[in-house]
Amino acid sequence: MSARSNTAGWLYVSPLVAVLIPFFLVPIVVVLVASFLEHDGYGGMIAHFTLENYKDLFTSELTLRLYLGTIKFALLTWIGTLLIGFWIAYFLVFHVRNQLLAIGLFLLCTVPFWTSNIIRMISWIPLLGKQGLVNSVLMSTGVIDRPLAFLLFSDFAVVTAYIHQLTIFMIVPLFNSMSRIDKRTIEAARDAGASRFEIVRYIVLPMSRTGIALGSIFVLSIVMGDFFVVKVMSGGGSASIVSALFEDISVLQYPPAAASAVVLLVVVVIMIAAILRTVDIRKELGR
Amino acid sequence: MAIEKGDIELAGVYKRFGDFTAVDGVNLRIPDGAYCCFLGPSGCGKTTILRMIAGHEDPTGGEILIGGQNVVGLPPVARRTAMMFQSYALFPHLSVRDNVAFALRVRGMSRADRYRVADAMLERVRITELANRLPGQLSGGQQQRVALARAAITEPKVLLLDEPLSALDEQLRIQMRTELRRMQRDLGITFVHVTHTQLEAIALADVVVVMEKGKIRQAARARDVYARPRDRYVAEFLGGQNVFRCRVESVNGRSVVVSGVDMSGIEVPVEAPGRIASGQNVDLAIRRDDIRLHRTPPSQGADWNSIGARIQAIEYQGAFVKVIMENVGDTEFVVYVPEREFFEEPFEVGESVVASWHAERALLLA
Numbered sequence: 001m002s003a004r005s006n007t008a009g010w011l012y013v014s015p016l017v018a019v020l021i022p023f024f025l026v027p028i029v030v031v032l033v034a035s036f037l038e039h040d041g042y043g044g045m046i047a048h049f050t051l052e053n054y055k056d057l058f059t060s061e062l063t064l065r066l067y068l069g070t071i072k073f074a075l076l077t078w079i080g081t082l083l084i085g086f087w088i089a090y091f092l093v094f095h096v097r098n099q100l101l102a103i104g105l106f107l108l109c110t111v112p113f114w115t116s117n118i119i120r121m122i123s124w125i126p127l128l129g130k131q132g133l134v135n136s137v138l139m140s141t142g143v144i145d146r147p148l149a150f151l152l153f154s155d156f157a158v159v160t161a162y163i164h165q166l167t168i169f170m171i172v173p174l175f176n177s178m179s180r181i182d183k184r185t186i187e188a189a190r191d192a193g194a195s196r197f198e199i200v201r202y203i204v205l206p207m208s209r210t211g212i213a214l215g216s217i218f219v220l221s222i223v224m225g226d227f228f229v230v231k232v233m234s235g236g237g238s239a240s241i242v243s244a245l246f247e248d249i250s251v252l253q254y255p256p257a258a259a260s261a262v263v264l265l266v267v268v269v270i271m272i273a274a275i276l277r278t279v280d281i282r283k284e285l286g287r
Numbered sequence: 288m289a290i291e292k293g294d295i296e297l298a299g300v301y302k303r304f305g306d307f308t309a310v311d312g313v314n315l316r317i318p319d320g321a322y323c324c325f326l327g328p329s330g331c332g333k334t335t336i337l338r339m340i341a342g343h344e345d346p347t348g349g350e351i352l353i354g355g356q357n358v359v360g361l362p363p364v365a366r367r368t369a370m371m372f373q374s375y376a377l378f379p380h381l382s383v384r385d386n387v388a389f390a391l392r393v394r395g396m397s398r399a400d401r402y403r404v405a406d407a408m409l410e411r412v413r414i415t416e417l418a419n420r421l422p423g424q425l426s427g428g429q430q431q432r433v434a435l436a437r438a439a440i441t442e443p444k445v446l447l448l449d450e451p452l453s454a455l456d457e458q459l460r461i462q463m464r465t466e467l468r469r470m471q472r473d474l475g476i477t478f479v480h481v482t483h484t485q486l487e488a489i490a491l492a493d494v495v496v497v498m499e500k501g502k503i504r505q506a507a508r509a510r511d512v513y514a515r516p517r518d519r520y521v522a523e524f525l526g527g528q529n530v531f532r533c534r535v536e537s538v539n540g541r542s543v544v545v546s547g548v549d550m551s552g553i554e555v556p557v558e559a560p561g562r563i564a565s566g567q568n569v570d571l572a573i574r575r576d577d578i579r580l581h582r583t584p585p586s587q588g589a590d591w592n593s594i595g596a597r598i599q600a601i602e603y604q605g606a607f608v609k610v611i612m613e614n615v616g617d618t619e620f621v622v623y624v625p626e627r628e629f630f631e632e633p634f635e636v637g638e639s640v641v642a643s644w645h646a647e648r649a650l651l652l653a
Contacts, residue, residue, distance in 0.1 A: 154371045178298070182376055184372045184373070184374070184376035184379070185376045185379075186376055187343055187370075187372065187376065188370070188372055188376040188377075188378070188437075189378070189389070189393075190343070190362070190363065191341065191342075191343070191368075191369060191370045191438075192364075192369075192389050192390035192393060192437070192441070193362075193363070193364035193390055193394060193441070194389075194391050195393070196394040198393045202378075202392070202393070203378060206380045207379070207380055
């Protein structure tokens with residue numbers, strides 16, 4: 001009997017296993033194995049175990065710079081998306097009384113995603129460029145007499161583009177978390193004399209912790225794994241972890257690329273684990 | 288006249304939500320320190336009235352006075368009211384102590400001070416040992432005590448309770464009912480309590496306000512609403528009455544004679560016979576426990592009335608036996624017979640009996 005229930009159990013998980021093994025487990029194993037191989041410099045890998053790739057990575061000063069740079073982008077983006085996303089979700093859930101309107105406005109937030117990532121990024125150029133909209137308005141009103149150079153092809157531009165792209169990933173879980181807050185607890189807080197700000201501080205914020213954690217996971221892991229936005233928006237002035245990795249691949253040095261991919265994976269997993277320690281995510285997803 | 292600090296006055300209060308009139312011109316005065324129950328079916332506007340007194344809803348028109356001051360437009364804190372919400376609305380992420388101390392926290396009281404006050408309040412509602420738990424770890428009765436403590440911590444003049452007992456099971460409900468009354472005496476403030484359970488209302492309240500469709504049907508002491516309902520609606524909602532549709536045959540002095548389906552020549556005393564004319568349709572109410580059942584027509588005095596009836600069902604209720612007769616016309620006819628009396632000579636289902644009552648006990652409804 002136990003053999004039969006075992007079989008049934010395996011059958012239940014088999015679809016998931018059939019997806020996870022070829023598309024998740026196998027690639028990771030391949031990358032892991034490749035990271036320990038030697039390379040001939042012409043795209044070939046020599047089946048000989050070595051720690052050279054990791055040694056190069058950990059002894060290079062560049063690695064540290066790349067990680068610090070990317071983590072800086074990730075944190076700035078995280079702060080930006082959290083601030084904007086929290087207030088949008090808060091407004092939609094608690095201040096738009098008509099639920100249909102709230103859902104409509106929520107869908108409106110997704111409109112930018114109807115077009116491609118590249119278009120959304122390129123559209124910042126006429127806005128932030130030297131002769132762009134922002135600079136010409138500021139100059140014509142006499143606020144500045146020389147165009148602001150930091151607006152485009154700079155760290156500022158990178159973070160702006162990230163926030164633009166990723167805020168929705170903060171809004172969705174926050175909207176979900178806040179929708180679950182019983183409106184009567186808000187009234188109870190008001191009844192106790194709490195001001196609007198105190199309600200946000202003492203009730204809404206702690207009760208949307210899970211949403212913040214989920215959104216943070218999305219935003220941080222996407223920024224950590226991105227190179228395209230950095231490349232385009234910094235005008236080649238900044239690099240990220242993945243852009244260095246991409247350089248390796250384009251010169252056919254697969255094992256070093258694999259090694260930095262593995263290190264990045266470990267770092268991101270540690271970040272996510274740290275975030276998950278602060279909340280009980282299962283509570284949120286399970287309900 | 289000196290106005291007491293916690294008395295509430297509603298003057299021509301009405302509330303509309305779009306086309307729907309939730310509260311339709313309510314006038315009421317609740318004296319300071321009274322326990323007042325709003326009683327009615329769901330959607331009768333009782334909760335809306337409560338929320339308007341609390342300041343969570345603004346009336347479309349009319350005035351609400353607390354302690355003689357018009358409070359319309361003021362926030363709850365300025366009204367010195369506190370509300371205990373249906374299903375309590377405790378803050379799930381805060382401990383019991385922090386829940387109770389919340390109002391003090393937003394008043395800027397230091398942690399040590401507010402915990403001292405909160406602990407004293409926890410002791411008052413007898414849940415000191417639960418201070419560090421989260422609301423999710425409490426039973427319904429415990430949650431209710433926390434909600435009560437949280438509401439009472441600000442020393443309000445008026446405590447508003449929205450269906451406070453509806454989330455509890457029967458036994459606990461009766462226990463917490465006593466507790467609420469004790470707390471009200473203890474605090475000495477006005478309690479306004481909304482419920483749809485008539486037993487709860489008459490057990491607790493000094494003033495019972497029976498509502499229907501946004502209007503007050505009767506506001507009086509518990510005993511008056513139960514024993515002297517003003518109309519058919521109140522009588523049927525409170526229960527315990529048989530309400531027969533009748534026609535006035537004749538008016539003579541201090542009493543009238545009415546007749547209805549299966550009954551005739553029934554004499555009913557009235558206080559103001561001048562307002563009743565023969566031929567008029569009236570409702571006749573007789574309490575279920577004021578009716579006696581006999582196998583043969585009894586030889587009682589002229590001031591006793593009787594009608595014939597057939598027993599349809601018998602339900603044992605413990606202290607009394609509920610004898611359900613066949614309907615008289617379209618109204619149900621129920622008699623409560625004291626338990627001991629019933630079992631001296633038990634009646635059987637299907638038996639034909641004579642039901643009689645003293646004329647003084649019958650009541651003509653408006």
